[in-house]
Amino acid sequence: MQPPEHWRGTEPVRILAPDGTPVGEPDVGLDPEGLRSLARWMVLARRLDRECVALQRQGELTVYPGFEGQEAAQVGTAAALGPDDVVFPTFRELAAALVRGVDPVRYLWYHRGTWHGGPYDPRATGFGPICVPVATQLPHAVGHAIGTALDGRDVVTVGFIGDGATSEGDFHEAANLAAVRRAPCVLVVQNNGWAISVPTAAQTAGEIWRRADGYGMPGVRVDGNDVLAVYRVVREAVERARRGGGPTLIEALTYRIGAHSTADDAARYRDPEEVERARAFDPIARYTAWLTAAGHLDEATLAAWEQEAERFAGRVRAELVEQGPPPDAWLFEWVYAAPPATFEREREAALAALGDEAAGP
């Protein structure tokens, strides 16, 4: 089995080999129920992800960035957090959002062209708004962490980014500030090998986790398709941050099975054989193989999860589709606290032309 190109170099922290054989200590402090829930979330998330791609193809979502292949990196990270901890996502963390309790229907409204950032409540869910501009959420995450520390609150903040975002200035500013202020945060890079059409090798010459040393914080490279390893590494980083030990940079090696989003065709820039090779490192198959061998999972339970996932995807579809198109008036809502007259005139003219009801929510 040939691992993806960008996994070369330093061996990552790993508990389960790609075939599910333990190569490290599988006791990460979870009871069998906790261990099973990691697998269940991954099954639900993958099924929903595929439904979302179909919904975009059917005109129900405007555009959708799939996360297939990255379930372990997201579920493992989200599950390792405490109830009051806060996540600042990119635009590809639906799996993490599910685990954190975000309503997927409200999350997906964003992809129906409704509210910027998604209309779920970031405070109630501890899950920040969907952030499309690359890397901008990382300074937000570090600022949030510094703020909670100043407030004396027991909160650890996780900022997700991708490999491409590590080339942005915002990454440097956030990482440097986090380390120098010993902010209680964890910066999780999901290195999935591709920044849209740019492979990691064309993105960065070094290994991303090593940059932590330059900033003066611990760096960890973890097999992002090994949910147990991700859980353990993130858990340790979160506990260190909670004790006042400052931030950690984690590079989770994973692989983007699908296109960057439904708006591009990966076959035009990526060899489809590379994808087939990467499927051998599938996070769900690896983990369920170990769970089964360890006696924590049987076929009936796995089949029940798959049925549950089917119903779950159907419910999300039904609730999304029945929303209808967003009212035209929403184009103009939440732009200004006190709209200037020019904006009001533009709004009136546009709504009159569209013949839509003028009332927002």
Place this chain on the structure above:
Amino acid sequence: MAERVFPMPDLGEGLEDAEIVAWRVAVGDRVALNQPLVEVETAKATVEIPSPVAGRIAALHAEAGATVAVGAPLVTFELEEADAGARVAATPPVRRLAKELGVDLAGVRGTGPGGRITAEDVRAAAGAPSPGSRRVPVDPTRRRIAENLERQAAIPQVTTFRTLDCSALEALRAELRVSPLPIVVAALAATVRDHPMINATWAGDAIEVHGSVDVGIAVDTERGLLVPVLRAAQDLGIAEIAAGIARLADAARAGSIAPADLTGATIAVSNTGSYGSEAGTPLLAPGTAATLALGRIEPRPLVVDGAVVARPAVTLSLTFDHRVLDGAAAGRALSALVERLRSPDRLRDLPR
């Protein structure tokens, strides 16, 4: 059998059309939800479109090789009845309203764009009258007034009342050609000499008893209630007081009043009679321990020398800060004011 036309979706971000590469289904086929229908090629990608519904293919609207515009018909389905009824289009606020009013959206016919159920549709279904209510935004003046009132309302304050026979007052005002208000202000300033505690401010660890009678005059303006301050009323004659009140009220109504003229009242007067009220229970104006309300002067049956007679009369209400004044002290002050205002001799003593 209900039909549903499935238009060509925008498969990228802002694409205009797509070319049919190959159909995966034929007319008459039964298809499942998400079963591949057709492979199309856009400017960005070649993609397979999954079926948005379960049903039977009634029509395919383009041949392989044809280009179909986004939004143009691609496939027409015949739907199972259950599926046909499953799509109810309504925005989230409308759904919330339906829940609040207990309306089942499945039974509501939508009159909005594309058959969408509107808030009006839901209200009509609920039998609820369309409300004429509206939300008026709070401007900064209104907000400041509200904040002041909330602060003032927290002060322990009570109001005491006296009816005033206005015969003498009416005679004097006719003679001087002024309204009753400047005379009442002059009489109030004179009353402070014997009752200094009504011209005071509660300062937490002390009571500040003021040397100057700076009278706040409540003025109704388009922007709401303002209380400009007439300074050193104890040194002014009735004519000067009348001119001062007119100047301050005009400036307040014109919006040209200086902020300094709106602060520092040591006592206040509200002429609730100017808008027809018989009597008022004013809240204390900020910084004052006593605020007097003056009702409408009108003929009332009063008992004079044991007989009921019609006399011009008014109710005076004195709201006082109970931390500064006890009820007896406030009652004595109000009685002193009333005695001064009903006595022709004592009215004549006021500086003109």
